[in-house]
Amino acid sequence: MSSVLYNEIFEQPTAIQRILTEGRSATEALVQTAKTADIRFIALAARGTSDNAAIYAKYLLQILCGVPVLLTAPSVHTLYGATVDYSKGLVIGVSQSGAGEDICEVIAQARKSGAVTAAITNTENSKLAQTAEHVLPCRAGVERAVAATKTYTTTLAIFAQIAAIWSGNSAFGEALNNVHDVAQTALETSEPQVQALAKTLYHAEKMLTVARGPHLSTAIEAALKIAETTGTTMQSFSSADLLHGPIASIAVRTPCLLFAPAGKSAADMEELVGKLATRNARVIRLSPNADADVTLTTPGDELLSPLTDILPAQLLAYHLTVTRGLDPDNPRGLSKVTVTR
């Protein structure tokens, strides 16, 4: 178990606790600037794993803060040379390395047009950090594994802290301050289950991940993690979108990982179980219930589940890689920093 990926997965509870403490004043300063500027929308610029963190933020900030949130399309600027008026927005670039030219370009444009700008990055002296007005470092320590884990969950923690301060929702804020403990329990509880599950997935060439609402970020990030480490074909869907067409292409025996944490999406996910069963798909439940294949540990607020539910999925990616005799630290044909323009 001397894999870099494995070790970084288990560093997450500590990393989450650290960023929530050490990052708090920077987060407060950003929220205050944004509120003073009377911003009317939040725009997020990200790629890959960071983009999945942005999907979490899209739901979270709309639900808790009531501000419309958009995910930018960087090629609008980099390829098509568009000038977008971001002047009434808070525009946040998210990048582990802070090296993505396209993300920097969005932030530069936004700053020029008068927006409040911020960078969430694990690399404090990166180009992205230098481009944005506010910098919120992940403080996760160097991430050596190609598959990002601790930079993902610390980014989620930063977004959750923004939402807590912005909304003034103290129950959510308190639950957030305990989430690192829940994360520790989630890792310990789920690992034996996930290890057994990985063995049964040895031959699976294709899998689905499904969730709804803020938990969609978990489904999409789980799919990316498993795809990049194991080479499995992964598709991820919102349960609502799945019913609009793609369900027609689910073949017999396809493993479908259903993320059904306690809360408002649970009933929809339960309904989906029946629909997948009639197609003879293999339904794998991740939930806090007794009939779960993988037990999810429940944080104090449903909206924090994405910080803890991704952990068993990361462990599944790791154990499936090992089960298949692959190297979890060196996925076929990937490198740590992907620079797109």
Next chain:
Amino acid sequence: MSSVLYNEIFEQPTAIQRILTEGRSATEALVQTAKTADIRFIALAARGTSDNAAIYAKYLLQILCGVPVLLTAPSVHTLYGATVDYSKGLVIGVSQSGAGEDICEVIAQARKSGAVTAAITNTENSKLAQTAEHVLPCRAGVERAVAATKTYTTTLAIFAQIAAIWSGNSAFGEALNNVHDVAQTALETSEPQVQALAKTLYHAEKMLTVARGPHLSTAIEAALKIAETTGTTMQSFSSADLLHGPIASIAVRTPCLLFAPAGKSAADMEELVGKLATRNARVIRLSPNADADVTLTTPGDELLSPLTDILPAQLLAYHLTVTRGLDPDNPRGLSKVTVTR
């Protein structure tokens, strides 16, 4: 060739021409209201094929009009009961049937919070049309095939007309007025090529579609069309996102449909050909070039390509269905109207 789907595919040039003529005054009224209201962002609410049309609009309206565009997350309202302040926005619901409760809920919320609201729908007396302040009907005639085609391209045409009027870009507006002719040529030119291609894809259980920028809508909609009619596992990617991890899971011989219309995304797509070749994937080029597997017909402006490039993909979905002995008008387990909450 008496399939409903096949006939509706060929109705599109006429339907596009019709909506651009008959719909113009309603589009003008909407743009004038939005400009008078000094809106700072545009929000789009849609599911399935309509959501793919919204992806086109996201790029188009940002590039040509410089307004930030977001895709809403309906469950924020329907499941999580959030109140979002859309007051400085133009919020457009897109739904062929106009029956989706979640889309109606977003529009109702937006209207209540003081936004300018509009519905793009093929059903003029639908709940969605009654909920929004402005109604832009697709005027595509009843769409009987489960797989939407003419409501997709007429929705794109409406968005293109909004962009033309909003931006005052007369070259784009002129090119738009000729796009139905280009669409007719695209259907005629590509069909024999697509028919031959379908035969070679008989055994393909999985395919990828890739594009970049505004053409991403084509890749995603092509994947949905082929998935729902043929049951093939489809994945679709922006070429930039594909390089951030998922490229690791592309297996030998996987057919990769690369949409590379003339214009600013072409160089990126060409670069990708080499990267896919080293993985021994099967690269299928859709482009206007001599080496294309399927020839794309080029409209007068690159940003109109999504209206014509989807046509060969729809034909591919149809011919692959027929080649495999399936019924194109009755995809396994789907119905025309999917109501999600």
